[in-house]
Amino acid sequence: MAHVSDLPCDGDGICMVCQGKPSPDETLTCRTCATPWHVACLSAAPPTMADAVQWECPDCSLLLVAAGAPEPPKAAIAAAGAGAPGDLLAAIRAIETDDSLSELEKAKRRQELLSGGARAPEGEDRREKGNGVLDILDGSLNCSFCMQLPERPVTTPCGHNFCLKCFQKWVGQGKRTCANCRHEIPAKMASQPRINSALVIAIRMAKMSKSNSENAQAKVYHFIHNQNRPDKAFTTERAKRAGKANACSGKIFVTVPPDHFGPILADNDPERNQGVLVGETWEDRMECRQWGVHLPHVAGIAGQSSHGAQSVALSGGYQDDEDHGEWFLYTGSGGRDLTGNRRTNKEQCKDQHFEKSNEALRVSCKKGHPVRVVRSHKEKRSAYAPETGVRYDGIYRVEKCWRKVGIQGRVVCRYLFVRCDNDPAPWTSDEHGDRPRPLPIVKELKGAKDLTERKDPPSWDYDAEKGCWMWKKPPPKSRKRYWGMEDGKGMRRSRKHMSVREKLLKEFSCQICRNVMNLPMTTPCAHNFCKACLEGAFAGQSFMRQRTCEGRRTLRAQKNIMKCPSCSIDISDFLQNPQVNRELMGVIESLQSQALEEEEEEEEEEEEEEDENSESSEEADGAQNNLENDAEDRENDAEDIENDDAEGEISEETKLLPKPEAETEKQEACKQKAENPGNCISDLVRSDTADAELPVDLNNQEDAEDEEANMAVPESNARQLRKRKNCNDVVSPVKLDAGVATKSKRVKMAAAI
């Protein structure tokens, strides 16, 4: 708009344009948001006194043209309790003229209205609609610009949420204050906003309908021996230094061949029988590799020049990369000086050509193969990169590729990737995946050479009838052998519903105390913590990552430096006036009450079930596997059932524990078979403590027990692995310990909830 340079007065009455302090006569107060503005510095001051009374500041007039929204967001305004933009204004004026309200109350109401309206009425029964979380999202979360639920939400340090695009537009106009409360937006956030993934999950949870169909299918397939690989990458003995830098890459958990194209489905995931879900995050490339998503642990492109490329990693290695989420421009590899002992080098000294992995990507482009994409936290310039670790973002296709002179002056290979996945991307609150979209206009194509575009129909394409992306041609035949486990026992394990309590812990836990966030705050770097953790007990301190002697990662308080506990970015400014993210808090509160209700319901159901035949489930499972009828297998089946339940509802575990004999028997067997009996003893001890603590509310665990609490969720999984290993072959204690560590450290952010 015209008011690019317009800025209001700050909290101290200082004009943000001229830095002077105008007298009351020289200021104009917006009738909508009540912000004072310096008349002399306005690009368009009202012509008459009468106009001045009715004057509306540039920000508010901007609000009403709904920056960033293609059309007036009538629906959102309707949801906020007003019928049209005019009604919204009328509502604001009504607040202004209400003498019964104090200035503070007025401001509060104005903000409620502007941020999408007041919360749902207190007395309303949320469950009646069957959409508990959605109700609290009824406007309270909306972006102040477009009045819709934030699309790719970003959170300002003052705790207000906006769409990424609206925010960027605002910042692009030179605005450096929050559109809601006028707090300053840090320069770093203005230039590099990061999507608040916890909020994405919250919004999607709210939007998601309850009809989550479970598609548990079992299929027979071949396995090859993968037992001789440790679960975790481990340090070689001859390495001079410890750590993953000198590591073996670890066991591959999925049963896809290394040249598998497309998503990794439940059929190929005997560990969990759910496949790799969009949004799943791992600590590093090694762990990402273990789930078969992107195999090379240094290279960015996985592929063969004669076959095609299966996956790419975006981790900020090439400055030419350009990320727009649903589409991005990728740079090929090569042309760098890697002489000596270097593995990477930022400097490009040679031209790139379509050869090796660059050619592999071109093959995928020509054939229209699906390419898996992971983003790493190392990509700092992209708003779509995860805050931590490596995240699977789904399937993309290479629509075009070409060569051009890169930023460093040498020729680079370039690829246009466009997303085509059946699941929504981790940054969008859409419930559905991609639809075919027109190709973006790429400016640099003008100066491109060696342009390659697909001529034949793609092998992976959208089926309009079925409404999903799928193979339209047979996928390229694998030239390699399967990874995978020798036994198929994992296949019988069915995917369990995740309880609301578990979802809460998984998606909304504070990264300091590891409990569900209490008064959540979002840092400018888009990490979320409890208010108390950030400013209370740890006031004036910050944290640094540190390894314990066992190699576990902990957070240690570091005095006098205020760095984000998650990413070590300086957040001193934020900590001076940290604000709670009320919207996120609303979602968490609602989920907490939902969890309580769910748990109550389950207790009732359990009581009912107890009357029925308690042995039937075990019998039924045994019948499915009549080919393997020996006693050992029967025992393993029982174990699988137990572990399934342990991974599911927490309350289920307590229920199932009245089987102490079976448990002890197995432990005894393990003890005898394992080289180091200590593992099994600790196993016993561990399960004992877990049992003892389970009835306690997980939220109330002491900080000192953090590590134990951390272990509690993935433990059952790790325990099962260890048991299985112990019963199948003899494993050295080093490998066993390593297995536990991997499981406890893996960050999982399953997008499908």
Add this chain to the structure above:
DNA sequence: GGGCCCGCAGGG
């Protein structure tokens, strides 16, 4: 934060 160094997997 930058430089150095390491093992490893995979392509060719």
Add this chain to the structure above:
DNA sequence: CCCTGCGGGCCC
């Protein structure tokens, strides 16, 4: 067998 590689830990 050699070369390549958008890792990762540690030291400075």
